[in-house]
Amino acid sequence: MNIGEILLGLWNKSGFAQIITGFVSSNGWQNLVMLVVACVLLYLAIVKKFEPLLLLGIAFGCLLSNLPGAGLYNQQLWDAYVQGVPYVNAAGEVVEHITFTTIIHDGGLLDIFYIGVKSSLYPCLIFMGVGAMTDFGPLLSNPKSLLLGAAAQLGVFVAFFGAVLLGFTGKEAASIGIIGGADGPTAIFLTSRLAPHLLGAIAVAAYSYMALIPLIQPPIMNLMTTPEQRKIKMVQTRQVSKTEKIIFPIVVTLFVAMLLPDTAPLIGCLMLGNLFKECGVTDRLSDTVQNALMNIVTILLSTAVGATMIGSRFLTVETLKIVLLGVIAFGISTAGGLLGGQVMCAMTRGKVNPLIGSAGVSAVPMAARVSNVQGQKANPSNFLLMHAMGPNVAGVIGSAIAAGFLLSVFG
Amino acid sequence: MYFKMPVGEALVYALLGYAVVFFGICLLMAVVMIMGKIFIAKDKKAAAAKAAAAPAPAAAPAEAPKPTAPGSAGELKLHDVEPKTAAMIMAIVADKMGKPLNELRFISIKEVK
Incomplete structure (x- = not known):
């Protein structure tokens, strides 16, 4: 027994040795930088509370996948899966056709987690949870607010066009554009199908900007509305019956999924979750979807998405472009919603407060809260929250339709 | 380009x-x-x-309004709301509006189901 050889073997297998020996040749420096990025994201999640439920998992997934030698996530395996090319596994065997079974057999823990992203399972289950937590009552009592949810998708298509101008392919541009929908699961759903190599950057941009909505939206809101308009008090809308709330998810699923079948997984899960909540006979299921299932899927989704942030993919000029286009998409979506609000304000002769338009971006309920806060700053007795919830939940449907369109064109 | x-x-x-x-x-x-x-x-x-x-109720003589305490803004109607919850709601509204509670008049509080 040679203790020296054992110690040398241990050293050579360690991540420290792999970073030092492969610092330049094997992009070890990129691993180091990504470990720092992971720590910064952890700081933002824990100290600054930027969407901590998701950002914490994303940051830790990033940290795990950039540990040299740990083999928790194998990008080559997924590249071979996406491109349909042979893959040489750790034993030196050539695998011709990679399936999810191959990934479970040859991949690391985070590869197995990532199957749920690639198969769209996690985004759809998250949507089910969102549906179970959403009250569509404000939208049903004021159906015109649906238009604001559509108007606020402007940023999606402007960012798509901007991404094409910045040299991205159509599929990549579509995935970047959907950041403007301000809907994390939809962005992950679309990107995992169209441009999986950009998933890490797009998810981080989408969730970071969603957390920054209280900072991004108010200046645009103040710029696009007058103090008099911000003071407008809206009248109380009618009370919605239980039966309407039960019929609504069924009707939406039928109409939207028949119009754009590619949206069926997202809209179907969103509305199933909502039906669990509203029907009154599945309280146990509604409770499970809202709490236990949502929490479990959030852990798996965030860690798997974070795992895709490997140095060679993340530390590129493209990531900076995505970050830039993301904020433009958010800003223009807000402006689009406000423009829609202005049109409704003019058409109703001042009965609609245009501030509720910015809630058309689907970050529920953060965007609606921002509308309420801005309204109360102008007039402390102004309560816009329930009025803004209509466009807010309409934004979820609008972004799912936008994703369905982009998927049907580029998928 | x-x-x-x-x-x-x-x-x-x-x-x-x-x-x-x-x-x-x-x-x-x-x-x-x-x-x-x-x-x-x-x-x-x-x-x-x-x-x-x-059936149409028989015309009853109009009830005289109940006397209210000095400074009171009248009666508050509660629909499916506990008095304790109503008191809490009124306090929150007054706090949010930045106005003293005795300057506000609440007519009714109803739980939206």
Whole structure:
């Protein structure tokens, strides 16, 4: 027994040795930088509370996948899966056709987690949870607010066009554009199908900007509305019956999924979750979807998405472009919603407060809260929250339709 | 500059996409509006039937208004709301509005189900 050889073997297998020996040749420096990025994201999640439920998992997934030698996530395996090319596994065997079974057999823990992203399972289950937590009552009592949810998708298509101008392919541009929908699961759903190599950057941009909505939206809101308009008090809308709330998810699923079948997984899960909540006979299921299932899927989704942030993919000029286009998409979506609000304000002769338009971006309920806060700053007795919830939940449907369109064109 | 997708084509996709979102939402809005109208009509019909079924109450002499405490803004009607919850709601509203509670008048508090 040679203790020296054992110690040398241990050293050579360690991540420290792999970073030092492969610092330049094997992009070890990129691993180091990504470990720092992971720590910064952890700081933002824990100290600054930027969407901590998701950002914490994303940051830790990033940290795990950039540990040299740990083999928790194998990008080559997924590249071979996406491109349909042979893959040489750790034993030196050539695998011709990679399936999810191959990934479970040859991949690391985070590869197995990532199957749920690639198969769209996690985004759809998250949507089910969102549906179970959403009250569509404000939208049903004021159906015109649906238009604001559509108007606020402007940023999606402007960012798509901007991404094409910045040299991205159509599929990549579509995935970047959907950041403007301000809907994390939809962005992950679309990107995992169209441009999986950009998933890490797009998810981080989408969730970071969603957390920054209280900072991004108010200046645009103040710029696009007058103090008099911000003071407008809206009248109380009618009370919605239980039966309407039960019929609504069924009707939406039928109409939207028949119009754009590619949206069926997202809209179907969103509305199933909502039906669990509203029907009154599945309280146990509604409770499970809202709490236990949502929490479990959030852990798996965030860690798997974070795992895709490997140095060679993340530390590129493209990531900076995505970050830039993301904020433009958010800003223009807000402006689009406000423009829609202005049109409704003019058409109703001042009965609609245009501030509720910015809630058309689907970050529920953060965007609606921002509308309420801005309204109360102008007039402390102004309560816009329930009025803004209509466009807010309409934004979820609008972004799912936008994703369905982009998927049907580029998928 | 080299574009990976023709710019004109991208512009058409962007405009078409936005139009499709509006079309889908308008379709949905029309359905929701029709649904709402049906339910409002049904509710009105049910209310009318209920009113017709109930016998007209005999005309009772008008009750004299109950005396209220000095400085009181009148009676508050509570519908499915506990007095303790109502007190809490009124305190929150006053706090949010930055006005003393005795300067506000609450007419009724109703739980929206």
